Amino acid sequence: MTESLSSTLPAAGPGGPAAPGAPGGPDGDRPPPARLAYDRHTWKETAHLLANLPVALVGFVYVITVVTLGVGLTVTVVGLPLLAAGLLGARVLGRLERARARALLGVRVDEPSRLPRRGGGFLGRLWSALKDPVGWRTLLYGFVRLPWGVVTFVVTLVSLLVLWPVLPFIVRGLSHADRAMVRGLLCPSDELERRIAELESDRGVVVDTAAADLRRIERDLHDGAQARLVNLAMGLGLAKEKLLEGQADEQVAAMVEEAHGEVKLALQELRDLARGIHPAVLTDRGLDAALSSVASRCTVPVRVDVDLTERPAPAIEGIAYFTVSELLQNISKHSHARSAAVEVWRTDERLLIQVWDDGRGGARLDGGTGMKGLADRLGAVDGLFVVDSPEGGPTTVTAELPWRDRTELPAAP
Known part of the structure; x- marks a missing residue:
């Protein structure tokens, strides 16, 4: 009983480590060993390698355009905003590449956290985008992929035509290099980013819980104590009218007694409500x-x-x-x-x-x-x-x- 749960249980949450063998864990995205067979893993990896060239070509053109225009126009007022927009677009390209690697290579990496919302208006958001490590690493990924895309396309195509008996081994080796690039350049930069993503998710839970608590308190006040206090005010108003009209004391006493009972019930409901918010x-x-x-x-x-x-x-x-x-x-x-x-x-x-x-x-x-x-x-x-x-x-x-x-x-x- 004296041992902390954190020392005996795996951490949960979006950024926590997964158990071995679980999806996304150390063994969860590990493909089966290569063998002389054309199974679905071989064909998925072959499709990924053949698609590397057109995908890498699009990414390379994007990187060159962003860097050339953004850096070349920094002497003008549009240069830095163009570069910041290009870095934001690089995040989109990175997300698409992670999805492709997930579908064809079985690589499961966490999505990087969103850019933090900073104060300072336009300049604050611009500076946040310009120093985004995720965007810069994605641009680097797009830059180095073109020569690698040419190599993987040519080798895989030749293997399909000439070296098909050993194709599973060739595509497995090339795919391992692709997996290493995705994990090295397209995954969250460090534990801090994963922690940010986890805290953003937790913040949503806290906000939803607080909103639900406020709705419950409003409902309890409206349907409980507030209704009783309204009835109490009406009862005391009638008792006052009867006193002014000189009605019998017995009727007034009964009404006051009923109002007293309503006061006690309303007080009890308010105490219960206060206890539910935070007990004294x-x-x-x-x-x-x-x-x-x-x-x-x-x-x-x-x-x-x-x-x-x-x-x-x-x-x-x-x-x-x-x-x-x-x-x-x-x-x-x-x-x-x-x-x-x-x-x-x-x-x-x-x-x-x-x-x-x-x-x-x-x-x-x-x-x-x-x-x-x-x-x-x-x-x-x-x-x-x-x-x-x-x-x-x-x-x-x-x-x-x-x-x-x-x-x-x-x-x-």
Whole structure:
């Protein structure tokens, strides 16, 4: 229990390493060894090599045009914008080449991240495009491909006509060189680019989650507390009219009593809503007290064990709280369990959470119980979310979050 999940589980996400043998992993795009047979891999590689010449010719012409016009006209106001536009177009060519290599050579490389959106208006976007390493590497790829395209076209064509018995070996060797060029020049430049792409995806998840939460809060306010407060105002207005008209005290007392009941219900709904946004007990007393409060409302007896000597950042505390809260709600609604347990502890710079129940099991990330949303929410902050729930139970859900100390955060204004 004291070992971090990150040391035992493969990293997930768009930029994470894939397991051996998985698509896109070290073995996932490795073609079968060459043999004296004309199988589909041989014909795909042959088609790729024969297409190298026309494709390389188009790319070479594009590179020469972009560089000649862009650099030659830098003394004018249109030179740098033309060069920037050419680099953006090179990204498109690179995407097409990656698709061709993926379809014919089985090479799977990550798509580079989009250009970052910078401030500064037109000049900021221009500078961002001009120093784009992806665009420059794609131009280099297009420049060196022409001589290589001539070689591969001629050798492959001659092999089809004269050396056909050993054609599989020839095209396999030439295709390996093509694979090396694609991986070396058309893949993301470094881990930073892959990380940027992953963060862009996570940002979309966070935005969607926040929008869904805002819609839920608006709906709860409109259908719950707001409706009750409107009824309360109408009831108090009628009571006031009756008092002014000198009506019987019994009628006024009944109306005031009914209004008092509506006030209590509205207050309870507002407390529940506030607890759903961020519970006061979490802010005041931390995860131990907050999770104990959540566990007390669960329909299943829950043992809570929080082993923390200090508190993480408020954002991490909030995610941990709502993760456990939703998991306990799932246990109450779906598990048919007789007991459950929540454990929270810290290992190095990670906060780990484990929620266990002895129910019927069968929980899945795509099972429609909110598990996928929890996994996305944790993934957006570099967290992990693992579900172990065989049919018949028990179910163990383990979550891991980055530990961010409260002292690392800027002081509130």
